[in-house]
Amino acid sequence: MDRLAIEKTYKLFVKNEFIRSESGHSLAVTDASGVTNVARASRKDARDAVLAAKEGHKSWAGKTAYLRGQVLYRLAEVMEGRRAELVESRTRAGATDAAAEVDAAIDRVVHYAGWADKLATILSSANPVAGPHFNVTSPEPMGVVVVVPPEQRPLLGLVSTILPIIVSGNAALVLAPEADPRTSVAFCECVATSDLPGGVINVLTGLRSEVLPHLAKHMDVQGLDLWKSATLGDELAKASAVAGADNVKRVKVRAEAAADAEGLGFVEAWVEQKTVWHPVGL
Amino acid sequence: MSKDANVQGSMTKPPKQGWLYAPSPEATDNVRLAPRYELFVDGKFSAPASGKYFPTVNPSTETVIAEVADANEADVDRAVTAARRAYEQVWSKMPGKERGKYVYRIARRIQERARELAIVESLDGGKPIKESRDVDVPLAAAHFFYYAGWADKLDYALPGRRARSLGVAGQVIPWNFPLLMAAWKLAPALACGNTVVLKPAETTPLTALLLAQIIQECDLPPGVVNIVTGAGPTGAALVGHPGVDKVAFTGSTDVGKRIQRALAGTSKRLTLELGGKAANVVFADAAIDQAVEGIVNGIYFNQGHVCCAGSRLLVEESIHDVIVRKLKRRIEHLRVGDPLDKNTDVGAINSKEQLQKIRMLVESGVSEGCSIHQSHARLPGRGYFFAPTFFTGVSQSHRIAQEEIFGPVLSVLTFRTPEEAVEKANNTVYGLSAGIWTDKAAKVFWMSRRLRAGVVWGNTFNKFDPTSPFGGFKESGFGREGGAAGLLPYLEAV
Numbered sequence: 001m002d003r004l005a006i007e008k009t010y011k012l013f014v015k016n017e018f019i020r021s022e023s024g025h026s027l028a029v030t031d032a033s034g035v036t037n038v039a040r041a042s043r044k045d046a047r048d049a050v051l052a053a054k055e056g057h058k059s060w061a062g063k064t065a066y067l068r069g070q071v072l073y074r075l076a077e078v079m080e081g082r083r084a085e086l087v088e089s090r091t092r093a094g095a096t097d098a099a100a101e102v103d104a105a106i107d108r109v110v111h112y113a114g115w116a117d118k119l120a121t122i123l124s125s126a127n128p129v130a131g132p133h134f135n136v137t138s139p140e141p142m143g144v145v146v147v148v149p150p151e152q153r154p155l156l157g158l159v160s161t162i163l164p165i166i167v168s169g170n171a172a173l174v175l176a177p178e179a180d181p182r183t184s185v186a187f188c189e190c191v192a193t194s195d196l197p198g199g200v201i202n203v204l205t206g207l208r209s210e211v212l213p214h215l216a217k218h219m220d221v222q223g224l225d226l227w228k229s230a231t232l233g234d235e236l237a238k239a240s241a242v243a244g245a246d247n248v249k250r251v252k253v254r255a256e257a258a259a260d261a262e263g264l265g266f267v268e269a270w271v272e273q274k275t276v277w278h279p280v281g282l
Numbered sequence: 283m284s285k286d287a288n289v290q291g292s293m294t295k296p297p298k299q300g301w302l303y304a305p306s307p308e309a310t311d312n313v314r315l316a317p318r319y320e321l322f323v324d325g326k327f328s329a330p331a332s333g334k335y336f337p338t339v340n341p342s343t344e345t346v347i348a349e350v351a352d353a354n355e356a357d358v359d360r361a362v363t364a365a366r367r368a369y370e371q372v373w374s375k376m377p378g379k380e381r382g383k384y385v386y387r388i389a390r391r392i393q394e395r396a397r398e399l400a401i402v403e404s405l406d407g408g409k410p411i412k413e414s415r416d417v418d419v420p421l422a423a424a425h426f427f428y429y430a431g432w433a434d435k436l437d438y439a440l441p442g443r444r445a446r447s448l449g450v451a452g453q454v455i456p457w458n459f460p461l462l463m464a465a466w467k468l469a470p471a472l473a474c475g476n477t478v479v480l481k482p483a484e485t486t487p488l489t490a491l492l493l494a495q496i497i498q499e500c501d502l503p504p505g506v507v508n509i510v511t512g513a514g515p516t517g518a519a520l521v522g523h524p525g526v527d528k529v530a531f532t533g534s535t536d537v538g539k540r541i542q543r544a545l546a547g548t549s550k551r552l553t554l555e556l557g558g559k560a561a562n563v564v565f566a567d568a569a570i571d572q573a574v575e576g577i578v579n580g581i582y583f584n585q586g587h588v589c590c591a592g593s594r595l596l597v598e599e600s601i602h603d604v605i606v607r608k609l610k611r612r613i614e615h616l617r618v619g620d621p622l623d624k625n626t627d628v629g630a631i632n633s634k635e636q637l638q639k640i641r642m643l644v645e646s647g648v649s650e651g652c653s654i655h656q657s658h659a660r661l662p663g664r665g666y667f668f669a670p671t672f673f674t675g676v677s678q679s680h681r682i683a684q685e686e687i688f689g690p691v692l693s694v695l696t697f698r699t700p701e702e703a704v705e706k707a708n709n710t711v712y713g714l715s716a717g718i719w720t721d722k723a724a725k726v727f728w729m730s731r732r733l734r735a736g737v738v739w740g741n742t743f744n745k746f747d748p749t750s751p752f753g754g755f756k757e758s759g760f761g762r763e764g765g766a767a768g769l770l771p772y773l774e775a776v
Contacts, residue, residue, distance in 0.1 A: 122441050125751070125765055125766050127747065127749040127750045127751070127765050128749055129745070129749055129750050130424070130747055131745070131747070133742070133745060135747070135749075135750050137750070137751045137762075137767060142755075222756075237547070238547030241542075241546035242543045242546040242547075244542075244546075245539045245540075245543045245546065246539065247711065247757055248535070248539060248542065248554065248556070248756065248757045248758075248759060248760065250760055251546070263442065263443070264441065264442060265440070265443060265775055268770075272736065273736065273751055273753070273762050273767050274735070274736060274737075274738060274755075275736065275737045275738070275750055275751050275752065275765075276730045276738045277737070277738070277739045277740060277742055277745050277750070278723075278726060278739075278740040278741060278742065279740075279741055279742050
């Protein structure tokens with residue numbers, strides 16, 4: 001006898017918890033398999049997520065770089081274990097190269113996990129100042145970065161944008177791709193079992209045009225990583241960058257295609273450099 | 283604003299007149315300033331299309347030194363066009379090695395004309411000659427010398443990637459360190475292969491124009507450096523010009539935000555070095571006398587016209603009274619007066635407008651109930667001067683604890699635990715610099731990790747060096763100047 005499958009409820013992911021939108025609203029996602037409802041995040045959800053991300057950043061940045069690398073590698077392990085589900089989710093959304101995308105995404109997580117305890121070595125400098133002073137410059141996380149990842153190859157886009165932000169100790173607040181929000185939620189299930197502290201990765205599904213303008217103004221957000229796509233056009237990107245200036249946010253607006261790349265440059269964009277001086281003497 | 287804003291009275295008794303210092307003025311006979319300065323565009327000095335000139339005033343005498351061209355949009359356009367041509371035809375094609383040699387030349391010629399530049403800096407801006415002579419000018423030369431050596435080593439700046447220049451940089455600089463800020467902007471831009479249009483501040487254009495002469499003497503290809511003088515509208519025309527690929531601004535947070543908004547939606551790259559309200563944190567276990575010297579240097583250096591000035595003193599409660607007592611005595615010994623006098627510690631406030639702003643904020647400190655302590659130094663009868671001042675009884679919500687005063691005015695607050703010190707130090711929209719005074723090295727590092735500031739001075743303050751990156755967190759801006767990190771704003775990965 002055929003067994004009736006259990007359907008998944010797609011919720012928001014904030015502070016390592018799957019929650020419904022406080023608004024009670026949902027969005028219908030239609031594909032060949034039928035209609036699925038995903039949560040439609042509200043402004044209030046966005047505000048709550050910023051608070052969660054602030055806490056997540058504090059906890060995460062306080063860990064050793066070694067531990068951050070371990071946890072991020074663990075995320076890759078969990079994704080590998082859920083590989084079939086991730087492939088199925090992307091295929092269901094219409095992807096034709098789902099397996100390749102998932103493999104690339106898992107490998108990308110491994111790539112950035114390895115940067116955790118190396119980025120400070122490469123991005124730091126010992127500065128030979130002309131005087132009896134010890135002087136070192138080293139990178140530090142900024143805090144909370146709002147990410148609007150690409151719509152194309154959304155799982156790969158998600159990890160390619162989030163990982164370089166969080167590897168240094170930042171927290172990410174992600175506005176999921178609208179075309180395939182379900183894979184983002186499946187990814188969050190990997191995050192939830194990876195030992196990442198709550199609040200480091202927060203993912204809101206819904207309408208970007210509804211939530212982003214509010215987050216762009218938020219004074220507890222330090223950065224905006226905006227990847228242009230069908231759901232983030234020039235106008236919304238520009239308006240967000242203008243609003244971001246209210247507290248001198250670090251804003252990057254980039255072309256979608258560039259997301260399919262990895263490396264230290266993406267990490268460097270989301271760190272602050274701190275220089276410490278101290279006299280040397282007896 | 284009443285003269286009473288200089289509230290000299292109420293506090294301590296004036297100290298007994300000890301021995302006075304005889305005047306020791308720097309000789310100025312080797313400095314010949316022209317009555318009028320033109321724009322420096324495409325390697326030549328030329329009159330502005332605007333036909334307009336504005337006076338630049340000596341703030342210690344309130345007399346006009348010279349008149350300076352006021353560049354309008356057409357002038358800015360001419361400068362950007364020259365910079366573009368120089369970028370495409372000459373500078374971007376030149377091997378780094380050759381480019382570097384031009385920048386070395388600039389460094390050497392600044393050293394040769396060091397004293398002349400120092401004198402003009404003090405005349406035009408009001409800073410004490412001992413600071414312009416020993417800090418501003420040597421650091422400016424060192425900055426060019428340092429970045430010159432980077433010109434043929436740029437691939438080391440972006441590990442694992444190849445670096446290339448951006449194009450034409452539009453740079454707008456402030457009046458507090460006029461020549462030094464020109465050096466901070468020009469040296470890395472040129473070393474990285476960009477060409478530049480630079481706008482100096484309207485109250486202090488002269489040393490940048492002398493630098494233009496030096497650049498001309500160095501035979502830099504025409505158009506590689508262009509200097510356009512003017513006020514806000516000139517700067518707005520420059521940063522808004524579509525031919526500019528990169529904008530670098532040092533100045534107020536308010537103007538910085540306006541520039542950031544104006545550039546939103548464009549492909550221009552931006553770096554901002556903005557305001558500050560630095561906490562200078564003194565623990566009870568610090569070497570007290572050294573800390574007092576550091577506090578004084580932190581706030582009264584350059585009349586407090588320093589974005590990274592230690593303008594909020596956070597002192598551990600148990601040593602508050604002794605620090606205040608020592609500070610009161612120490613500020614009486616600061617010599618306030620003629621910037622060209624070699625004994626002067628605190629010179630003239632840069633402009634009448636700035637003096638009014640300082641008075642207004644000091645007035646707010648008094649009216650909000652803080653206790654004012656001021657040096658009894660006799661201020662010159664003419665010129666813009668303000669006596670070294672500090673406030674006690676300041677709480678975090680007072681304006682003088684939140685707003686950047688940009689003058690010789692310190693706010694004193696207290697704390698009981700290191701955690702409270704961190705909380706209060708970070709309780710500001712700014713994040714440029716911070717100071718820590720303690721005898722325990724572990725505590726310096728514990729604090730320095732938690733302070734949200736781009737530069738942290740442990741048991742020292744206001745130290746600068748071309749090899750040492752400088753720049754802010756939060757609303758103090760983004761991007762670094764100095765060191766290898768200072769190359770990044772002028773490069774992109776290929």
